[in-house]
Amino acid sequence: xxxxxxxxxxxxxxxxxxxxxxxxxxxxxxxxxxxxxxxxxxxxxxxxxxxxxxxxxxxxxxxxxxxxxxxxxxxxxxxxxxxxxxxxxxxxxxxxxxxxxxxxxxxxxxxxxxxxxxxxxxxxxxxxxxxxxxxxxxxxxxxxxxxxxxxxxxxxxxxxxxxxxxxxxxxxxxxxxxxxxxxxxxxxxxxxxxxxxxxxxxxxxxxxxxxxxxxxxxxxxxxxxxxxxxxxxxxxxxxxxxxxxxxxxxxxxxxxxxxxxxxxxxxxxxxxxxxxxxxxxxxxxxxxxxxxxxxxxxxxxxxxxxxxxxxxxxxxxxxxxxxxxxxxxxxxxxxxxxxxxxxxxxxxxxxxxxxxxxxxxxxxxxxxxxxxxxxxxxxxxxxxxxxxxxxxxxxxxxxxxxxxxxxxxxxxxxxxxxxxxxxxxxxxxxxxxxxxxxxxxxxxxxxxxxxxxxxxxxxxxxx
Numbered sequence: 001x002x003x004x005x006x007x008x009x010x011x012x013x014x015x016x017x018x019x020x021x022x023x024x025x026x027x028x029x030x031x032x033x034x035x036x037x038x039x040x041x042x043x044x045x046x047x048x049x050x051x052x053x054x055x056x057x058x059x060x061x062x063x064x065x066x067x068x069x070x071x072x073x074x075x076x077x078x079x080x081x082x083x084x085x086x087x088x089x090x091x092x093x094x095x096x097x098x099x100x101x102x103x104x105x106x107x108x109x110x111x112x113x114x115x116x117x118x119x120x121x122x123x124x125x126x127x128x129x130x131x132x133x134x135x136x137x138x139x140x141x142x143x144x145x146x147x148x149x150x151x152x153x154x155x156x157x158x159x160x161x162x163x164x165x166x167x168x169x170x171x172x173x174x175x176x177x178x179x180x181x182x183x184x185x186x187x188x189x190x191x192x193x194x195x196x197x198x199x200x201x202x203x204x205x206x207x208x209x210x211x212x213x214x215x216x217x218x219x220x221x222x223x224x225x226x227x228x229x230x231x232x233x234x235x236x237x238x239x240x241x242x243x244x245x246x247x248x249x250x251x252x253x254x255x256x257x258x259x260x261x262x263x264x265x266x267x268x269x270x271x272x273x274x275x276x277x278x279x280x281x282x283x284x285x286x287x288x289x290x291x292x293x294x295x296x297x298x299x300x301x302x303x304x305x306x307x308x309x310x311x312x313x314x315x316x317x318x319x320x321x322x323x324x325x326x327x328x329x330x331x332x333x334x335x336x337x338x339x340x341x342x343x344x345x346x347x348x349x350x351x352x353x354x355x356x357x358x359x360x361x362x363x364x365x366x367x368x369x370x371x372x373x374x375x376x377x378x379x380x381x382x383x384x385x386x387x388x389x390x391x392x393x394x395x396x397x398x399x400x401x402x403x404x405x406x407x408x409x410x411x412x413x414x415x416x417x418x419x420x421x422x423x424x425x426x427x428x429x430x431x432x433x434x435x436x437x438x439x440x441x442x443x444x445x446x447x448x449x450x451x452x453x454x455x456x457x458x459x460x461x462x463x
Contacts (some may be wrong), residue, residue, distance in 0.1 A: 006198075007198030009232070010199075010229050011038045011039075011193060011194040011229075011231075012035060012038050012228070013037060013190045013194065013207065013211060013229075013230065014033070014035070014039070014040045014227055014240070015041055015042065015212070015225045015227070015228070016028065016032070016042050016069070017042060017215070017225050018043065018212070018214040018216060019042070019043050019045070020042050020043065020061070020086055020089075020101075021044075021062070021068075021069055022061075022069075023065065024069070024072075024214075028224035028240035029240070031241075031242065032076075032225070032227055032240045033079065035229075035238075037080065037082055038197065039082055039085060039190075039194075040073055040080075040083070040085070041087075041189040041211075042084075042085070042086055042087075042189070042214075043086075043088055043212065043213075044086045044088045044091070044093075044097075044101060045059075045087070045090065047437070049091070050435075051307040051436055052434075053090075053091040053092045054306070054437070055157050055158065055307035055308065055435030056157070056433075057092070057095075057157075057158055058090075058091075059090040059091045059097060060091045063100075063104060066101065067104050070104055070105055070108050071112065074108055074112065074114055074116065075112060075114070077177065078114050078116060083176065083178070085168055085181070085189045085192060085193075086179070086180050086189070087181045087182075087183075087184035087185075087188065087189040088181070088182070088184055089101040089102075092160065092305075093124075093181070093182035093183025093184065094158050095124040095182065097182065098120050099120070102118065102120050102180050105180065106457075116178050117175050117456065117457075118177070118179075118180065119171035119174070119176035119179050119180070119454055119455065119456050119457070120180050120454070120455045121163065121167045121168070121171060121179065121181035121452055121453070121455075122452065122453040122455065123160045123161050123181065123183045123184070124161075125161050125304065127154050127159060130159065130443070131153055131154075133443050134148055134153070138443055138445075139304075139442070139444075140301075140441060140444070141440065142440045142441060145439075145441065148439070148441050152306075152308075155308040156439070157435070158306065160304070160305050161303070161451045161452065162183050162184060162185055162268070162304075163182070163183065163185070163188060163268070163448075163451075163452050164184070164267055165192040165195055167448070167452045168181065168188065168193075169193075169195065169196045170449055170454060171454050171456075172193065172196065174456065175456070186208075186213075187209050187265075187267065188208070188268075189208070190208035190212065191205055191207075194230045199230045199231070199232065201294035202273075202293040202294045203230050203231070203233070203234050203235045203289070203290075204235075205294050206277065207228040207230050207235040207289070208228075209254065209265060210226075210235075210237055210251055210254050210289075211226050211237070215240075216257065217237060217246060217253075217254040218239045218244045218246050218250055219244065219247060220245070223244040224244070226238065226239050226240060226246070227240055233290055234288055234290035234291070234292070235288070235289055236282065236286055236288045236289075237286065238285060239285060245285045246286060247281065247287065248279035248280065248287055250287075251287045251289065252277075252279045262274075266297075268297075268301055268448065269297060269448065270295050270297040271295045271297065272292065272294055273292070273294070274292050276292075276293070277289055277290065277291040278290050278291050300445050300447075301442035301445065302443045303442050304439040304442065305437065307435045308435060308436060309434070309435055310388065310435060310436045311389055311390055311395070311433075311434055312388070312392040312394075313387065313395055313430075313434045314386075314387045314389075314395040314429065314431065315385065315387070315428075315429050316384075316385045316402060316403065316422070316428050316429070317384050317423040318382075318406040318407065318420045319380065319381070319382050319383070319420060319421045319423065320383060320420050321421075322418045322420070323379075324414065325381075326378050326379060326380065326381055328411055329361055329364050329378065329381050332409065333359050333383070335411065336383075336405055339409070340401065340405055343401050343405075344398055344401050348398065348401065350398070355388065355390075356387070356389070357398075358384075358385070359383065359385055359386075360384040360386070361381050362383075363380055363382055364378040366384075383420075387399050387402075388434055400428055403428070406420060406427070407419065407422065407427075
């Protein structure tokens with residue numbers, strides 16, 4: 001987007017936190033408003049917590065937390081007469097997630113007597129339409145995935161497309177004061193208004209990347225969000241909390257976060273290049289960045305995310321403090337797997353192909369496994385057994401077969417029967433359907449907004 005000859009000299013972006021519902025101190029928002037923002041932008045979701053939330057269309061945040069944050073931000077946006085943008089609503093950006101957040105916003109505005117125009121942007125995709133795009137050769141795999149198969153699309157419970165900044169700009173230009181969107185790139189939320197107002201793409205996208213997680217680019221992320229001031233030559237980042245600090249190191253380091261390349265990051269419209277960026281301390285808490293570039297793509301693409309059911313899970317967790325078992329815990333875990341497999345075959349008539357087992361030894365290589373630099377014998381171990389099967393009944397039956405083994409299984413040479421402790425009663429906890437991400441593909445589009453639907457709702461006010 002070329003710079004505007006009539007636009008503002010700079011644009012301010014208030015990023016209150018890394019995620020709606022994560023919480024922030026109200027006084028940080030007050031200070032942010034004093035800095036003169038042109039937009040409040042906050043992410044509403046993430047894939048960090050796995051595929052369950054996309055698979056089910058259920059948020060990982062509680063309604064009370066989202067309502068609390070929205071109440072503060074809606075009042076702030078109304079006071080400053082600036083847009084409030086929330087992306088990836090309901091964690092995964094499904095249509096139901098957008099409607100869930102919109103319902104909360106409507107109740108909050110009615111309670112506070114606010115009258116604001118709200119736009120919902122839906123990003124959920126139909127498998128049938130995507131199959132047509134696939135057949136036309138417009139769907140491409142991202143590494144390490146291979147070519148997409150039509151049946152993979154059909155197996156997904158939910159599929160979303162990841163929008164860039166363009167749908168936000170369109171909604172705001174059509175009069176929206178609050179934009180609640182489905183799945184979006186984290187950066188698009190903060191980049192939309194600066195780009196719309198004529199700020200150059202290089203500094204804008206780089207600033208948006210730095211503020212995407214709120215205070216993550218500060219020396220104390222616990223103290224709240226940040227404020228970005230973008231101009232035609234670069235941008236300035238400062239914390240919203242007056243006691244917090246941004247340093248050149250803390251700001252530059254955020255390009256390492258969730259990126260395959262710390263110098264280049266792809267957006268639907270092109271690629272941010274920060275290889276020549278410079279980071280300078282303006283004072284003891286503010287940092288200025290210059291030299292960022294943005295390379296427009298020859299083809300605009302929309303990334304797809306999809307999740308499907310892989311089976312049903314039941315989990316058991318027991319704790320081991322027996323010193324002899326702990327010293328030989330790897331042998332014990334291997335024995336548990338062998339004996340459990342045999343007993344499941346004998347009692348349930350199931351083979352290895354009928355279910356899956358995952359045995360995790362917390363306190364002993366459960367996280368790093370074989371690359372743990374300190375694999376010495378533990379003093380105590382938490383044993384997690386996770387069973388996956390085509391039905392919940394089968395998963396639970398396998399876990400029940402494991403019950404006596406996870407309570408008393410001795411090593412072959414032991415002259416006594418050890419006792420362990422289950423963390424819960426009943427020992428078996430049914431987790432329900434388990435999901436996996438199965439899409440890591442992009443779709444070529446002719447228009448940046450073509451895969452998304454913008455719905456403007458009525459103004460909301462106290463009756």
